[in-house]
Amino acid sequence: DAGVIQSPRHEVTEMGQEVTLRCKPISGHNSLFWYRQTMMRGLELLIYFNNNVPIDDSGMPEDRFSAKMPNASFSTLKIQPSEPRDSAVYFCASSLSAGAGTEAFFGQGTRLTVV
Amino acid sequence: GESVGLHLPTLSVQEGDNSIINCAYSNSASDYFIWYKQESGKGPQFIIDIRSNMDKRQGQRVTVLLNKTVKHLSLQIAATQPGDSAVYFCAENMAGNQFYFGTGTSLTVIP
Numbered sequence: 001d002a003g004v005i006q007s008p009r010h011e012v013t014e015m016g017q018e019v020t021l022r023c024k025p026i027s028g029h030n031s032l033f034w035y036r037q038t039m040m041r042g043l044e045l046l047i048y049f050n051n052n053v054p055i056d057d058s059g060m061p062e063d064r065f066s067a068k069m070p071n072a073s074f075s076t077l078k079i080q081p082s083e084p085r086d087s088a089v090y091f092c093a094s095s096l097s098a099g100a101g102t103e104a105f106f107g108q109g110t111r112l113t114v115v
Numbered sequence: 116g117e118s119v120g121l122h123l124p125t126l127s128v129q130e131g132d133n134s135i136i137n138c139a140y141s142n143s144a145s146d147y148f149i150w151y152k153q154e155s156g157k158g159p160q161f162i163i164d165i166r167s168n169m170d171k172r173q174g175q176r177v178t179v180l181l182n183k184t185v186k187h188l189s190l191q192i193a194a195t196q197p198g199d200s201a202v203y204f205c206a207e208n209m210a211g212n213q214f215y216f217g218t219g220t221s222l223t224v225i226p
Contacts, residue, residue, distance in 0.1 A: 004158075033213060039123075043159070043204065043216040056213060091158050103149050104206075104214055106158030 004107035006092050012113045018080040021110045024073055025094030033104060034067055034077050035091040043091070049075065050097070082114045123202070125221045134192040136220045138205035143186060145207035149214070150179060150190045153202045162190070162203075192222075200224045 005024040013019050025032045033048040047057040049069045057067070064083070069075040079086055089111050093104040128134045140148065146167040151159035165172045165179045165188075172179050178191040188205050202221050206214040 035216075042218040045213050045215070048213050093158075103161045103164055105161065106151075108156075109158050 004092055004094050004105055006090075006107035006110050008110060009108060010111045010113075012115065013082055015083055015114055016081045017114075018078065019082045019086075019112060019114075021077040021090050021092075021112070023075045023077070023092030023107060025075070025092070026105055027073065028096070029094035029105075030072075030097045031095045031104075032069060032075050033093040033095075034075070035093065035106075037089045037091060037109070038087075046077070079112075082112075084114045087112055087114050123219055123221050125223065127223045127225060128195050130197060130224050130226050131194055134190075134195045134199070134222060134224075136190045136192075136203050136222065138188040138190075138217050138220075140186050140188060140205065140207040140217070141215070142207055142209060143183070145209050145215075147208040148179070148181060148188055149206045149208070150177075150188075151204045151206060151216075152199075153204065153219070155201075159204060195222075195224050197224045197226055 004026055007022045031050050034046040035043050036046055037043050044059055046059045047067045048055055052069045065079055067077045089109045091106050091109045093106045095104040096102040149164045150162045152162050153159045163174045163177050163179050165181050170181050176193045180189045192199055200223050202219045204219045205217045208214045
């Protein structure tokens with residue numbers, strides 16, 4: 001398995017533009033997580049899905065952020081409109097199931113820069 | 116060890132020495148813990164895990180110790196190598212819930 005695949009690896013966009021980050025979890029994994037990493041706040045959980053259903057989105061900063069998981073092999077994180085403070089590395093991770101003592105496997109991340 | 120705040124704790128060790136990285140977790144109900152290693156430009160990578168019914172677990176060159184009384188986790192790396200230089204995160208998990216990560220500790224191995 002190629003692991004968790006994220007695209008793009010890097011994204012530079014202007015303030016106000018829409019940004020879509022993509023994630024393909026490991027095949028067979030039932031849970032998917034979106035994290036944001038910054039120097040100021042470390043790794044923050046934004047949202048996680050179990051069997052394609054959003055379970056906890058309390059970490060989503062505001063309404064500008066939305067996430068979808070239309071099927072078991074694909075998820076998107078969208079920011080509209082983007083702002084400079086959204087600049088961060090966004091990670092997607094997947095696990096066999098949320099909790100239940102199984103580790104999460106991370107993708108390589110998408111480095112987002114909003115100018 | 117790890118701490119809440121803006122500054123990433125750092126640890127510098129000589130190549131060949133043992134390293135100990137500490138973590139204080141927050142939720143006494145957490146029952147599963149993981150140590151991750153993150154190299155520059157990469158995502159966190161699983162190193163070793165431990166469940167709350169254990170207090171010690173050993174892997175290859177790594178040992179994790181869990182003290183539930185004081186909610187403390189440590190990662191010991193034996194014979195530290197330059198390739199071990201990275202940021203190390205502990206993560207706690209409660210069954211059916213998500214992973215919560217500490218702020219990380221930066222390990223630098225001096226050749």
